[in-house]
Amino acid sequence: MQKSVLNSPRLLRFKKKRRTILMRKIFFLFFILVLVGLSFLFRWKNLNISNIKITGNKVIETKAIEDIVKENITGYYFYFFPKTNFIIYPQSKINAELMSKFKRIKDISINNKNIKTLDISLTERTALYTYCGSSIDLIPESQNQKCYFIDEDGYIFDEAPYFSEGIYLKFYGIIDNNEENPSGSYFFPSYFKKLITLKETLNKIGIKPVAFFIEDNKDVNVFLSSSSTQIGPKIIFKLDSDFEKIIENLQSVLTTEPFQTDFKNKYSSLLYIDLRFGNKVYYKFK
Numbered sequence: 001m002q003k004s005v006l007n008s009p010r011l012l013r014f015k016k017k018r019r020t021i022l023m024r025k026i027f028f029l030f031f032i033l034v035l036v037g038l039s040f041l042f043r044w045k046n047l048n049i050s051n052i053k054i055t056g057n058k059v060i061e062t063k064a065i066e067d068i069v070k071e072n073i074t075g076y077y078f079y080f081f082p083k084t085n086f087i088i089y090p091q092s093k094i095n096a097e098l099m100s101k102f103k104r105i106k107d108i109s110i111n112n113k114n115i116k117t118l119d120i121s122l123t124e125r126t127a128l129y130t131y132c133g134s135s136i137d138l139i140p141e142s143q144n145q146k147c148y149f150i151d152e153d154g155y156i157f158d159e160a161p162y163f164s165e166g167i168y169l170k171f172y173g174i175i176d177n178n179e180e181n182p183s184g185s186y187f188f189p190s191y192f193k194k195l196i197t198l199k200e201t202l203n204k205i206g207i208k209p210v211a212f213f214i215e216d217n218k219d220v221n222v223f224l225s226s227s228s229t230q231i232g233p234k235i236i237f238k239l240d241s242d243f244e245k246i247i248e249n250l251q252s253v254l255t256t257e258p259f260q261t262d263f264k265n266k267y268s269s270l271l272y273i274d275l276r277f278g279n280k281v282y283y284k285f286k
Contacts, residue, residue, distance in 0.1 A: 039080040048084040049073060051117040058124055059158075060102050065120065068097055073118075086115045098122075103157035103183045104149075125151040129169045130160050131187055136172040136213040136223070148182055154192030156182045166210060166225065169199060173214035188214060194243050195220075201247050202235075205254070214239060219276070226268065233270040246275050253281045 041047070052069050054062050072094045073083045083089055091110050098120075099105055107123040127149035137145070147160045150171060160168070175185050186192070199209050202222070210232070211223040218239040226232030237246050253259055253273065263270065266285055274282040 042081045042085045042088070047086055047115060048082060049086055049089060049112060049116060049118045050084070052120065053117055054120045054122075056122040056124065060104055060122075060124065065098065065102075065122075068101060069094055069118065069120065072097065086112045089118070103155075106151070125149070125155065125157055127158075127160070127168075128152055129171060130163075131156045131175075131182060132170050132172055134172065134174045136211060136221075150187060152196075154187040154189055156185050156187060158183065169209060170211040171195075171213075172211065174216060188239070191239055198222075198243055198247070202250075205251060209235075233267070233272055235273045235275065237275040241275070249275055249279060249281050253283070259283060 052066050054065050057065065072090050076082055077088065081088060089112070095108055095110055098108060104124050105122050106125045109121045110118065112118050129150040130147040131150050132145055132147040145162075147168075147170065148156050149158050149160045150156050156175070171187050173188065175182055175187060188195070195212055199212075199222075202209055208225040209222050210225050213221040213223065215221065220237050220239050222235040222237075224232040224234065235250065250273065254263060262285060269286040271284045271286060272282075
């Protein structure tokens with residue numbers, strides 16, 4: 001009878017329940033011990049970043065980069081694991097924040113070859129041109145005009161200081177971004193390199209562009225240099241034109257009389273050369 005009571009289903013369920021509770025307590029205690037152990041291990045100074053090495057920056061201040069990195073590796077994950085630990089430091093977040101904050105950065109590499117030193121190597125964009133807004137002012141350039149640097153890919157980044165006329169080729173036109181701060185956008189990416197090739201070709205034939213203005217209707221106005229304080233004449237064509245044909249037609253009119261002589265002797269009174277109508281080229285002097 002006693003054996004039957006000890007093996008009753010109710011008592012067996014009770015024993016199983018107590019065993020389950022005990023196992024859970026053991027597992028929980030084990031988990032806490034592992035967590036505490038890992039916490040101490042991850043806090044060991046020999047496994048934590050204590051130095052930040054930054055290379056490749058020429059314009060961006062080292063301190064500005066350091067401040068962002070230090071902010072991201074300050075504190076703990078879940079109150080236990082330091083963000084400075086070389087295994088779990090927030091590499092992707094640092095990368096994303098630096099790229100977002102400094103548009104001048106073209107490429108960036110973040111690693112910790114030395115456990116205690118975080119190496120940040122970056123490449124800055126080269127300022128080759130400037131973007132100066134959605135519309136061009138034909139009045140002599142004002143020092144209040146806000147321009148932004150453009151690299152070889154048409155990428156717009158840092159605000160540019162004031163430069164005298166002719167230092168940088170300027171681009172104007174509406175882009176798909178906040179006009180108050182166009183940094184981070186591209187200037188007509190499908191056409192930008194074609195425009196640069198056109199500019200270089202014009203230079204080779206003795207014509208110096210100083211500004212490209214793309215209107216809403218996709219008319220491209222290439223403003224040329226002038227010896228006076230006023231902006232010079234312009235060449236007009238459609239953005240979706242065959243650029244090789246544009247050069248061919250332009251060279252044809254430049255070598256045809258009477259325009260050839262007039263272009264040389266009356267350049268300051270030339271208003272425009274219009275290349276929007278196929279092989280027909282129109283021009284006008286004052």
